[in-house]
Amino acid sequence: MYPLIRNRRLRKNETIRSLVRETIISPNDFLVPLFICEGKGVKEEIASMPNYYRYSLDFIKKEVKELWQMGLRSVLLFVKVPDELKDNKGAEVTNPDGLMQRAIKAIKDTCPDMIVMTDVAFDPYSKYGHDGIVENGLILNDETSELLAEMSVSHAEAGADFVAPSDMMDGRILTIREALEDEGFINTGIMSYSAKYASAFYGPFRDALDSAPVDAQNIPKDKKTYQMDYANRFEAIRETQLDIEEGADIVMVKPGLCYLDIVREIKNEVDVPVAVYQVSGEYAMVKAATAQGWLDHDAVMMEQLTAIKRAGANIIASYFAKDAIKFL
Ligand code: PBG
Numbered sequence: 001m002y003p004l005i006r007n008r009r010l011r012k013n014e015t016i017r018s019l020v021r022e023t024i025i026s027p028n029d030f031l032v033p034l035f036i037c038e039g040k041g042v043k044e045e046i047a048s049m050p051n052y053y054r055y056s057l058d059f060i061k062k063e064v065k066e067l068w069q070m071g072l073r074s075v076l077l078f079v080k081v082p083d084e085l086k087d088n089k090g091a092e093v094t095n096p097d098g099l100m101q102r103a104i105k106a107i108k109d110t111c112p113d114m115i116v117m118t119d120v121a122f123d124p125y126s127k128y129g130h131d132g133i134v135e136n137g138l139i140l141n142d143e144t145s146e147l148l149a150e151m152s153v154s155h156a157e158a159g160a161d162f163v164a165p166s167d168m169m170d171g172r173i174l175t176i177r178e179a180l181e182d183e184g185f186i187n188t189g190i191m192s193y194s195a196k197y198a199s200a201f202y203g204p205f206r207d208a209l210d211s212a213p214v215d216a217q218n219i220p221k222d223k224k225t226y227q228m229d230y231a232n233r234f235e236a237i238r239e240t241q242l243d244i245e246e247g248a249d250i251v252m253v254k255p256g257l258c259y260l261d262i263v264r265e266i267k268n269e270v271d272v273p274v275a276v277y278q279v280s281g282e283y284a285m286v287k288a289a290t291a292q293g294w295l296d297h298d299a300v301m302m303e304q305l306t307a308i309k310r311a312g313a314n315i316i317a318s319y320f321a322k323d324a325i326k327f328l
Helices: 009-010 014-022 057-069 099-110 142-158 172-182 200-209 234-244 257-269 278-289 298-310 321-327
Strands: 030-036 044-046 051-057 074-079 116-121 131-134 138-140 160-166 187-197 251-256 274-278 316-318
Touching: 009 014, 030 057, 030 099, 030 321, 044 200, 044 321, 051 200, 057 099, 074 099, 074 200, 074 321, 099 116, 099 142, 099 234, 116 142, 131 142, 131 187, 138 142, 138 234, 142 172, 142 278, 172 187, 172 234, 187 234, 187 257, 200 278, 234 251, 234 257, 251 257, 257 298, 274 298, 278 298, 298 316, 316 321
Parallel strands: 030 051, 030 074, 030 316, 074 116, 116 160, 160 187, 187 251, 251 274, 274 316
Antiparallel strands: 044 051, 131 138
16 A cells, blocks of 8 residues: 655645744844954954954944844853953953953843853963963863852852853862852852863854964963863763753853754753854854855754754854844
8 A cells, every 4th residue: 555654744835844843943042142342333343253243332232232122132241352451360350340341231231131141261361362270281270260250250240140151171160159159149040061072163253352272382272171072972961960960050062063962962861951052163154155155044044053953952052143033
């Protein structure tokens, strides 16, 4: 007998396809990364990230209002720290008038209900471009964790809803959680970059913040002693479970597209929300290929975002957030 089951019945037209569609992208899925710089009236395109910008504080207020109007409700802040404020100990990270602290306040003043998450890592402040304090060619773990805890408290004081440690030091989630509790910030959340791989896809981001590791003797040229080896899978689960035990409210896998096997694995394993960061290099690839006319921008963008969500992402940090909402 000819097959009774014909799967194509459910693909006959867009109406039936949309009735049975499992994964739908909506504005609530997104966390919008924002790059902030000093100055006035600055909106600077990042060379390796077409149509993505660094904004000064006055312009970031306008941008955040626009995001809110589009239905985007969460932002993730990164600051481009002026060179003269970079060091190897973190003098600037807790400055209550620092760029990050002012940015948090400016955004909360403009748009009080916007969820503000802040990058917690040392690299934008490090004269060596590392996520930790460097000593004798080593990235110090515990000293860095203490610094990240102070940074987190400072962001919480300025009004951050969540701190997002992206550094991959061991034990830093516990150190940060305890510091926040001690200072009374019991409702400040932690979104941990739990499974963050040492990836070549971060290049454009390091251009955006001018934060690439410096090329100097005795300074490690890559982040492989703290970010994960991309060949590893079990380690991602272990990292994620530890972060949850230490108090992470949300865990993250990063980058996105090359790591969707890890996303699914973690999603099956844990019961906290899972975020995925579709990183700068992923954005740059799509922009470059579509600028050549080799791929269809919106189609490829939506396919990738849907794949990330289908793999198990509850939250997608993506430079495509605005493009995707416009398309929808
Ligand atoms: C730094 C940090 C990086 C990213 C987010 N936070 C870069 C790095 O680890 O070198 C990358 C994000 C992206 O590429 O979009 N702590």
